[in-house]
Amino acid sequence: MSENAVKILICQGTGGISAGAKKVEAEFTRIIEEKGLNATVGKRCDVIKTGCRGLCANDVLVDIITPELGRVTYDFVLPEEVAKIVDEHIVNQTPLEKRKAKDYYNKFVDQQMRVVMSGCGQIDPEKLDAYLEEDGFKAIEKCVKEMKPADVVEEVKKSGLRGRGGGGFPTGMKWSFCAASPGDKKYLICNADEGDPGAFMDRSILEGDPYCIIEGMMIAAYAIGCYAGYVYVRAEYPLAIERLQHAIDTCYETGWLGKNIQGWGFDFDLRIKKGAGAFVCGEETALMASIEGERGMPRPRPPFPAIKGLWGKPTNINNVETFANVRHIINKGAEWYASLGTETTKGTKIFAVTGKVKHTGLVEVPAGMSVRQVIYDVCGGILNNRKFKAVQAGGPSGGCIPAEVLDTPVDYDSLIKAGAMMGSGGLVVMDETTCMVDVARFFLTFTRMESCGKCVPCRIGLKAMLDILEGITEGRGVLSDIETLLEMGTTIKKASLCGLGQTAPNPILSTIKYFRHEYEAHINEKRCPSNSCKELLLWQVVDEKCVKCGACFKACPVDAIRWEKGQIAYLDKEKCTKCKSCYDACRFMAIE
Numbered sequence: 209m210s211e212n213a214v215k216i217l218i219c220q221g222t223g224g225i226s227a228g229a230k231k232v233e234a235e236f237t238r239i240i241e242e243k244g245l246n247a248t249v250g251k252r253c254d255v256i257k258t259g260c261r262g263l264c265a266n267d268v269l270v271d272i273i274t275p276e277l278g279r280v281t282y283d284f285v286l287p288e289e290v291a292k293i294v295d296e297h298i299v300n301q302t303p304l305e306k307r308k309a310k311d312y313y314n315k316f317v318d319q320q321m322r323v324v325m326s327g328c329g330q331i332d333p334e335k336l337d338a339y340l341e342e343d344g345f346k347a348i349e350k351c352v353k354e355m356k357p358a359d360v361v362e363e364v365k366k367s368g369l370r371g372r373g374g375g376g377f378p379t380g381m382k383w384s385f386c387a388a389s390p391g392d393k394k395y396l397i398c399n400a401d402e403g404d405p406g407a408f409m410d411r412s413i414l415e416g417d418p419y420c421i422i423e424g425m426m427i428a429a430y431a432i433g434c435y436a437g438y439v440y441v442r443a444e445y446p447l448a449i450e451r452l453q454h455a456i457d458t459c460y461e462t463g464w465l466g467k468n469i470q471g472w473g474f475d476f477d478l479r480i481k482k483g484a485g486a487f488v489c490g491e492e493t494a495l496m497a498s499i500e501g502e503r504g505m506p507r508p509r510p511p512f513p514a515i516k517g518l519w520g521k522p523t524n525i526n527n528v529e530t531f532a533n534v535r536h537i538i539n540k541g542a543e544w545y546a547s548l549g550t551e552t553t554k555g556t557k558i559f560a561v562t563g564k565v566k567h568t569g570l571v572e573v574p575a576g577m578s579v580r581q582v583i584y585d586v587c588g589g590i591l592n593n594r595k596f597k598a599v600q601a602g603g604p605s606g607g608c609i610p611a612e613v614l615d616t617p618v619d620y621d622s623l624i625k626a627g628a629m630m631g632s633g634g635l636v637v638m639d640e641t642t643c644m645v646d647v648a649r650f651f652l653t654f655t656r657m658e659s660c661g662k663c664v665p666c667r668i669g670l671k672a673m674l675d676i677l678e679g680i681t682e683g684r685g686v687l688s689d690i691e692t693l694l695e696m697g698t699t700i701k702k703a704s705l706c707g708l709g710q711t712a713p714n715p716i717l718s719t720i721k722y723f724r725h726e727y728e729a730h731i732n733e734k735r736c737p738s739n740s741c742k743e744l745l746l747w748q749v750v751d752e753k754c755v756k757c758g759a760c761f762k763a764c765p766v767d768a769i770r771w772e773k774g775q776i777a778y779l780d781k782e783k784c785t786k787c788k789s790c791y792d793a794c795r796f797m798a799i800e
Contacts, residue, residue: 213252214245214298217271219329221260221415222408222447227267228287233257235290245298253298256338259416260408261329262570263316266309269329272297281309312588316567319586321548323556324532325572328416333451336458339419345464347538348426352472360431361387364534366542368554373399373490373527374602374631374707376553376620382524385514387432389522396429396437397518397525399495403442403487404603405654406562407634410528412570414441414448417532418455422465424531426476427538432524435475440495442483453480487604487658491706492525494660505660506706527632529558549575553619557630563599563637564591573618580614583637592795594639598722602631604651605711607718608644627718629711641791643740644723645730648715649677655712666709669700673716682743685731694720739800742786746800749777753798763793 216236220229233255240246240253261269266283272293273279280303282293289307296302322328331338339345351360365380386394398421402410414421425437441449456478459465467475481499489495489504496518498504517523533555537545548555553575559582562568566588573582579599583589590596598608601618607628609616616626623630638647656670673696676689697713704710720727729737736744749760754776761771768783769790779790779799791799 213254215271215273216253216255217258217273217329218255219259219261219267219269220257221264221328221412223260223264224267224269225447229257229268231287232268232270232285232290235287236294239291239294243294243299245294256332257334258330259328259333260412260570262320262325262412262572263313263567264569265567266313269309272303274298274301276301277303281313282307283309283313312567316569316571316586316588319581320572321556321574322572323536323548324413324529324558325416325570326536327420328412331417333416333418334454336419336455336462336464339417343539344419345423347535348423348430349470349472350538351427351430352469352474357387357431357433360427360538363542364431364537367537367545368542368549369530369533369537369545370553370620371526372529372533372557372632374629376630379526379530382514382526383428383431385512386434386522386524389515391522393521394432394434394436395518395521395523396425396432396434397492397495397499397523398425398437398439398531399490399492399525399527400439400441400445400448401483401490401495402445402528402632403485403490403658404560404632404634406636407560407603407632409558409560409570409633411445411448413528413532414445414452418448418452419459420532420535421452421528422455422459422478424534425478426465426469427534428524428526428531429476430474432522434524435477437476437478438481438499438518439478440481440483440489440499442485442489444485449480449482456480486660487655488660488706488708491708494706495525496523503660505662506708508705529633550617550619552621553630557618557633559618559633559635561587561635561637563635564594564639564642565589565637566591575619576617578615578617579609579635582618582635583614587637590637590639592639594641594795596637597640597642598638598644598647600628600636600638600647600651600715601634602629602711602714603634604654605629605708605714606631606634607714608638608647608722609718610722627714627721629714640797641738641740643681643736643738644719644726645677645736646681646738646740648719649674649681651715652677652712655708659708659712663703663705663709665700665703666705666712669696669704670709670712672696673700673713677716680727680730681736681741683730683734685727687728687731689731690720690724690727693717739791739797740788742788745786747779747781747784747786748800749779750798750800751776753796755796755798757796759793759795760790760799763789765789 369379370376493507494504513523661667761769771777
C-alpha cells in the first residue's frame with residue numbers, strides 16, 4: 209500500500225455490516241473506479257474493510273485518511289452519500305463538516321487506551337500482510353529465537369497479566385502449572401464462548417484482529433510445551449468464525465501454523481470448535497466436555513485442567529482478551545505492561561457498555577479508571593440526562609453498584625469490594641426508571657435457564673429464588689421473602705459446583721444490600737418506585753407533571769393515548785396493553 213495513498217477505512221464488524229457497510233464499500237469502490245482515481249497520480253484510493261471500532265451505534269463508520277488532511281471520521285454513512293464524500297473530501301480536499309462525526313465521537317476515542325483493540329478498526333482482518341505490517345508474528349519469532357519457554361512464562365508473570373475471562377487468575381502462574389505437568393501431550397484452549405448478555409468484546413477481537421489471537425496462542429503453546437490448540441467459539445458468531453477460519457487457513461498456507469513453523473523447529477496445530485450456545489460452557493470443565501463430544505456440564509475440581517484436562521491431558525485455558533494481550537507484552541516488555549493499570553490489575557480492560565447511557569459500545573481503558581469516568585467521560589453520561597441509579601458489572605452474575613460507589617476503580621479487587629465483579633467486562637447502566645427488583649429477576653431468569661442442572665443448589669435453588677422475585681414484582685411478596693433470598697443466595701454461592709451457581713445470586717444480594725427500600729416498597733406498599741413492574745402500576749398521566757409535549761401519544765402503538773396540541777394527555781386503560789412505550793418516551797416522569 210502506498211504511503212501517499214488515500215485510505216478509506218470502513219467498519220465491517222457485525223454491527224457495521226448490519227448497518228449496510230457492504231453496500232457503502234461497494235459504492236466507494238464503484239465511484240473510485242468510475243472516476244479513475246486510482247489512475248491519477250497522487251490520488252490512489254485504497255478501500256479497506258476493518259473490524260469493530262467500538263461505537264457500533266454510529267455505524268456505518270468511515271475514516272478518510274489523506275496525506276493533506278489526515279484522518280477524518282464520518283458516521284451513519286449511507287450509500288447515497290458516498291459520491292459527495294468522494295467529490296468533496298477526496299477530490300476537492302474539503303471535508304463535509306456537517307457530516308463529520310460529532311465531537312463526542314472524538315471524545316469517545318481519545319479517552320481510551322487501545323492495546324488489545326489496537327488493530328480493530330485499523331487493519332483488514334482478512335489480510336495477513338496487513339497484520340505483518342503491524343509487527344505481526346514478531347513476538348512469537350522473538351520467543352522461539354531468543355527465549356526459552358521458561359523465560360516466556362516468567363515474562364508474562366512479571367507483566368502482571370491476569371485472566372480476562374472473569375476470575376482474574378494470574379496468567380503466567382496458570383501457564384507455569386501446565387508447563388510443569390508431566391507428559392508429552394498437552395492442549396491449549398482459547399475460550400471464546402462469550403455468553404454474557406450485551407457482551408461482544410471477544411467477538412469483536414476475533415472479527416477485527418484474528419491473527420493476534422493465533423499469535424497469542426502460539427506464544428502460550430511454546431511456553432507450556434504444547435503442540436495442539438482449540439478455539440472454542442459459539443456458533444452464534446458466524447462472522448467471527450469465518451474470519452478466524454480464514455486466518456487459520458492462511459497461516460497453514462504460508463507456514464505460520466503446522467509443522468516446523470517458518471523453519472524454526474516449532475510445531476503448532478490449531479482448529480476451531482463451534483459451541484452450541486450454552487452459557488455454562490464458558491466454565492472451563494464444561495467447555496472441555498463439549499469439545500470431547502459430551503454434554504457441556506461442569507466437573508468437580510480437583511483435578512484441575514493444568515493436571516488433567518482435555519481427554520485427560522494437561523490443558524491450559526485462557527479467553528480471547530487474555531491471549532490478545534500476550535504479543536504486546538513480548539514486543540514491548542513486561543515492565544511496559546506492568547506500568548499500565550493498578551497495583552493489582554495491570555494493563556487495560558475492555559468493557560461492553562450498554563443500557564441507559566448515551567454512547568453504548570466497546571471501551572478499552574487502563575485498569576483503575578473509575579466507573580464514573582467510563583460512564584460520563586468516555587460514554588457521555590446518562591441517556592436523556594436522567595439520574596444515574598446503578599451499574600451492573602460483570603455480566604449476568606455480577607452485582608449492581610449504586611451512585612454512592614460510582615468512583616470505584618475498574619479493577620478486580622475494588623469491584624469485588626463494592627459488591628460486583630470484573631467478570632468478562634460487561635457494564636449495564638441503569639437510570640431512575642429502572643427497577644432494581646426487576647433487574648435482579650431478569651438476570652436470575654437468564655442464569656436459571658442456563659443452569660446445566662447437575663447440582664441441586666443451582667438447579668433447585670435458583671428456581672426457588674426466581675419464584676420469590678416474581679412474586680414480589682407481581683405484588684404477592686411478604687416481608688420475610690427478603691431474608692429468605694439472602695439466606696438462599698448465600699447458601700447457593702457456597703454449595704454450587706461451578707462458577708455459574710456460585711455467582712448467580714450476586715444480582716439479588718447486591719440489590720438487597722443497596723436497594724432494600726425498593727424491595728420493601730414492592731412488598732409493603734405494593735408499589736414499584738421506578739414505575740417498572742407492570743402488575744403494580746396505576747397506568748395514568750399525572751397532570752402536574754405533563755408538559756403537553758405529545759411524546760407519549762406518538763409512542764403509543766395501540767392509540768391508547770388521547771392528546772391534542774397544548775392539552776394534557778389522557779391514557780385510556782381499556783385500550784392500554786401495558787407495553788410501557790409511553791413511559792419510556794416521557795422524559796418528565798409524567799406516566800405512573
